[in-house]
Amino acid sequence: MIRLLLCLVSVVHVAATDTTTNKPTTSKPTTKNKQAHSKSSTKDGLGRTTYDFCAVCHGETGEGKPNIGAPQIASLSSWYVKEQLLKFRSGVRGTHPRDVAGMRMRPMARYLQSDAQIDAVSEYVAQLRSARPATTLTGSWVKGQVKYQLCMACHGADGKGNEALKAPSLVGRSDWYLLLQLQNYKTGVRGASLDDPVGMSMRPITLTLSEQDMKDVVVYISGLR
Ligand code: HEC
Numbered sequence: 555m556i557r558l559l560l561c562l563v564s565v566v567h568v569a570a571t572d573t574t575t576n577k578p579t580t581s582k583p584t585t586k587n588k589q590a591h592s593k594s595s596t597k598d599g600l601g602r603t604t605y606d607f608c609a610v611c612h613g614e615t616g617e618g619k620p621n622i623g624a625p626q627i628a629s630l631s632s633w634y635v636k637e638q639l640l641k642f643r644s645g646v647r648g649t650h651p652r653d654v655a656g657m658r659m660r661p662m663a664r665y666l667q668s669d670a671q672i673d674a675v676s677e678y679v680a681q682l683r684s685a686r687p688a689t690t691l692t693g694s695w696v697k698g699q700v701k702y703q704l705c706m707a708c709h710g711a712d713g714k715g716n717e718a719l720k721a722p723s724l725v726g727r728s729d730w731y732l733l734l735q736l737q738n739y740k741t742g743v744r745g746a747s748l749d750d751p752v753g754m755s756m757r758p759i760t761l762t763l764s765e766q767d768m769k770d771v772v773v774y775i776s777g778l779r
């Protein structure tokens with residue numbers, strides 16, 4: 555465990571010093587916010603203790619750390635978190651050579667050995683609450699609203715997602731991360747594997763979107779409440 559944590563901290567340091575705009579991160583797995591977490595309803599605290607490890611990159615309240623490409627994950631549905639952890643663990647996601655951020659996340663999912671641990675941490679993430687991430691993109695809300703018609707069938711008119719279709723909520727998410735994922739689907743970094751039928755259901759729509767369309771639709775989504 556100690557070795558793993560040391561390795562993690564060094565991953566974060568390397569990642570943070572990659573960027574020019576941010577100071578190197580000095581965060582380490584700490585237990586200082588354990589009390590805040592103790593309200594977790596997850597059984598026997600396994601979700602909370604596992605999350606200490608995730609907090610290094612995703613933040614204590616799941617607010618994300620843009621400087622290392624770690625998105626806000628607070629309040630994502632537990633079924634979606636679980637689904638993505640299983641994809642990272644099996645290598646359906648996070649193995650494409652151009653998927654720099656996904657490859658950073660993948661070893662973390664592989665560290666989660668038991669399904670019980672995955673269930674518990676997914677429940678824990680789902681009950682986290684963080685402030686809405688700051689908006690970073692500019693684009694046309696009006697054009698984005700038109701493009702969003704293409705997304706409603708799966709993500710809902712309100713953007714809150716649809717569990718039956720495995721389409722996640724897009725509300726209150728990091729805009730830079732949503733844009734990156736649209737680009738990833740379009741270029742086949744995500745959702746192109748035959749082992750990923752759910753990802754494949756998302757991909758075709760992105761093939762119809764230009765770079766500007768993607769920005770516009772994300773600007774529109776960022777306004778959904
Ligand atoms: C070393 C940093 C790091 C750690 C530690 C880490 N993650 Fe991540 N995580 C990332 C990055 C970077 C991404 C973005 C991947 C991408 O762009 O595809 C990510 C993506 C995710 C996603 C996908 C979100 C989405 O909307 O699809 C989930 C869920 C997630 N992480 C959960 C976790 C959980 C739970 C833990 C702890 C077990 C954890 N992460 C630990 C860096 C990390």
Ligand code: HEC
Pocket residue numbers: 637701702704705706707708709719720721722724732733735736744745752753755756759771
């Ligand atoms: C046919 C149903 C369908 C349509 C239409 C669709 N999506 Fe999706 N979307 C999904 C599914 C399913 C996923 C989860 C895929 C996975 O697990 O990789 C997803 C994932 C995403 C993600 C990644 C979220 C994350 O947390 O990583 C984004 C961003 C997204 N969709 C945006 C859009 C936008 C914008 C549109 C319209 C232009 C759209 N989707 C249209 C089904 C759809």
